[in-house]
Amino acid sequence: MIYLEQYYPGEEDWILFSDLYRNIPDSAIANKLESIFKDRSVAIVIAGILGNSSLEWINKKIPALDNLRPVDCVDDPKLQKRLRTMLMRMDL
Template identity: 55%
Template sequence: MEQYYPGDDKWIAFSALYRTMPEPAVFTELKSIFPDEALAYVIGGIFGDVALAWIEREIPALDNLRPMDCLGNTGLEKRLKTMLMRMDI
């Protein structure tokens, strides 16, 4: 899925939408886990209080990787970002 990553400009614009939302209770913990603060905003915005549990689950759209497994790997982070942009609710 990382080959479908629409680019950093699209990610920045997308994640900026979540910076305007109220922070969920788990946001501080998400920021300590994700070096890319934008990921913390988006994951917290989409999943709210269940975000910490979600990042530990194997996700079929990520080829059964956990969102946590994508950290530190540019290609996998792009895969995670693409998936999040596609599932925006």
């Protein structure tokens, strides 16, 4: 079976991508997401793409994540890559 994390372009590309969202002002949403994901870059990207619906979205089953919730990806490095790959594709 092919999983989305197999298409993860690497840390350098993730850093370049997440830097696009660095100018988003700190917000309560981004801060809450950072406490959940323990990763500021993921938090600001989710907040930047989904805005006010971010906290609701992270608890929904997402087909692109093989019906996992984004919060299910927190503690597994492979699933973190799956989430990051999906986020990079959402922004297209």
